[in-house]
Amino acid sequence: MQMSDTRQIAVPPSAVYAALLDPDMLQKCVPGAQDVTGSVEDGYEATVVQKVGPVKATFKGQVTLSDLVPDQSLTITGEGKGGAAGFAKGGAEVRLSAKDGGTELSYDVEAKVGGKLAQLGSRIIDGFAKKMADQFFNNLQESLEGPTEDTAENDATEGPAKKGWFGRSKD
Template sequence: MQLSDSRTINADVATVWAALLSPEVLKECVPGCQEMTGSPEEGFEAVVVQKVGPVKATFKGGVTLSDMVEPESLKISGEGKGGAAGFAKGGADVRLEADAHQTVLHYDVEAKVGGKLTQLGSRIIDGFAKKMADQFFDNFQNAVGAPEELAEADAETGEQKKGWFKRLSGG
């Protein structure tokens, strides 16, 4: 399954780049992620619980960041084993583009599964993979920058609303 799309994030490129390297942000954004440890340099270890069609599995695996060109682009690769359910692996090529005070995040995602999961059929698997990618990037967009409708200054206080990552990082 391959998917390409983009998201406009109400944050500057430096903030978006920092969020992509943060295990805390990645844990919050990966659907079903129970645990995420590690660093951008060493890679991350993750535990993700997901239900694909009738199959519920706990995937344990690693996430690595490579081909990093700060603060322009990187590749996120992950692979997890789900015991009897099989395995899932995939990656995303991510490119950041400054647009005034916002960042356009472009991504190309590729996902593959094996084991019992392949018996579900490509339609279910492709739909699940697309849903996971959409959820991750929606979560990331909301974590790093306030949604567009909230990005304007609050009418009463005049303060700019921010995503939770920008509030935590002081951005």
């Protein structure tokens, strides 16, 4: 499964790059992350709880950062085992460039699964992987920029902004 995307973040590339190397920021941004420990040099250990279709699992795994070019690019590679649920592994090539007073972040992600997870079918897995990547980069952007009005109203859902319970929208 492969996917690519680009997004604009309203902070300089150095701030985005530093955030991608910070284990506390990674824990904040990875959906379902329970624990992220380690360092850039030694790699990170992570515990992530996720539900993919009917399968809920706790994945324990390793994350390594490589091809580090400060404030420009890096490669994130990870592999996790979820016991009977199977395994997930993948990587992302992330590129940063200064644009419009902020950072243009582009990424190419490749993911593979095995075990029970692989039996769910590619449509479910592909949708889940896209959702995870989108959530990660949305969380990163929100952590760096602060929540946007659109994000607050959407409550992290996709689609157009939604009105509140009483039909009011923020002005």
